[in-house]
Amino acid sequence: MNTKSLKILESLAKEASMKGVVKREVSIEAVRRVIRALYRLGIADFWTVTSNSGEYIIDVFKIMLTLLEKGIVERKDKDMLTLTNKGIQLAQEDLKFKHKDFFTCKSCSGKTIVIKGKFLEIYKKYSKIVSNRPKVKYEYDQAPIHPQDAINRMVFLYEKGDLEGKEIILLGDDDLVSLAISLTKLPERVAILDVDDELLSFIKKVSEKEELNIEVIKHDLRHPLPENLAGSFDVFFTDPPDTLWGLILFVSRGVESLRKDIRGVGYFCMTHADCPLERWRRVLDAVLKMGMVPTDIIHDFNTYVDLDVSSEDYVTEGIGKYFSPPKAPWYKSSLIRIEKAGELKPYIEGEMKGEELYDYLLI
Structure with a gap:
């Protein structure tokens, strides 16, 4: 990058840092x-720009306010954003942006896998089953992914190789992944822990009807795992709240569930929109301290279809005052x-206390 x-x-970043409410x-x-992101997209709403940039939403908001103020970005039709002629000149001549093409694989959307064969049939069956799922409960920080x-x-x-013959535990399952993996009839055992009675009842009914033998257990993960579950599984899967302690807590309970006599595996999900890189560093540092190491990070693997943007850090920063709620799924x-x-x-290892579990502004 030239001088x-x-x-x-540097000038734009300095001004952006002073915008908004959250000091950052x-x-x-x-x-x-x-x-x-906006140069490549051409025109897009705030939420799409946030998703495409891969940046923390608080930072994107501060930056967008600055770019609008400086005449680098302008609004179109109220909610759409685009670069002005000044912005295009900045992008092309100063920042040296040339291409607008997207090169992510269209077959798999960058996920590295495709659904085909017997799994395609399971997808069709699964889609019908989950169409009758219970309503989303935002009080539990639920935000289901696309089926x-x-x-x-x-x-x-x-x-x-983490499915066939494996004993798998899901720590929270508003995404109903327990049903997806159990419909294959490939795991040796599947258990799910959650606090939502209605969700647990739904999974249990489907399990009984489809003879899936899913173990459905009500449990608050702020408390240690029941003794009969700790150290019992080969694989854990969890999609925690994107807070610092939400991520660390859920992954920690997952590690607690793994057997110690094999090379166990865990899966969890984390965003860029709600997790600045400082939080990524702290979470991954905690993962290493727990005796685990990342083997794969697949960007934008999950798309969430029912996210509540009227809460969390969006309200604190005041994003809703400037930009309308998203009209299409954007959160990945x-x-x-x-x-x-x-x-x-x-x-x-003990009980998790305090309100930090749902503090989205704690870095």
């Missing part, structure tokens, strides 16, 4: 990526696979 470009980005320093790379991505998760586990997360690479030691 002129660096100075321009915006990086020059975040500014660059937001401009690049196709639940099947994609199952296929990914299969491809990695990475799928992260971790594997035992040392002595297993849960990060949180």
Whole structure:
């Protein structure tokens, strides 16, 4: 990056850091990526730009306010954003952006797997089953993924050898992945822990009807696992709240569930929109301290279809005052696979107390 470009980005980042309510320093790379995202998209709403940039939504908001103020970005039809002539000149001449093409694989959408054969038949059956799922409960921080991505998760586990003959536990399951993997009849055992009585009842009824033998257990993960479940599983899967302690707690309970005499595997999901890189570092550092190591991180693997944007950090920062709620799914997360690479030691061994579990602004 040349000196002129660096100075321009530094100035924009400095001004962006002073915008909004949440006190936070915006990086020059975040500014660059937001401009690049809008340059490639041409025209898009705030939520799509956030998703495409891969940046923390609080930073994107601060940057967008600055770019609008500087005449680099303008609104079209109220909710749509586009670069002005000044913005296009900045992108092309100063930041050296040339291409607008997207090169992600169209067959798999970058997920590295495709649904076909017998799994395609399971997908059709699964879609019918989950169409009658219970309503989403935002009080439990539920945000279900698209049914196709639940099947994609199952296929990914299969491809990695983490499905056949395995004993699998799901720590929270508003995505109903327990049904997706159980419909294959490939795992040796499937158990699911959740606090939502209605969700648990739904899974139990489907399990009985389809003879899936899913173990359905009501349990609050703020408490340690029941003794009969700790150290009993080959694989765990969880999609935690995207808070610092939500992520660490759920993964820690997952590690607690793994057998110590084999090289156990875990899966969890984490976003960029709600998780700044500082939080990624702290969570992955905790993963390493628990005796696990990441083997795969698949970007934008999961798309969430019923996310509540009227809460969490969006309200605190005031995003809703400037931009209308999203009209289409935009919120995505990475799928992260971790594997035992040392002595297993849960990060949180006792009871989790306090309100930090749902503090989205705690970095």
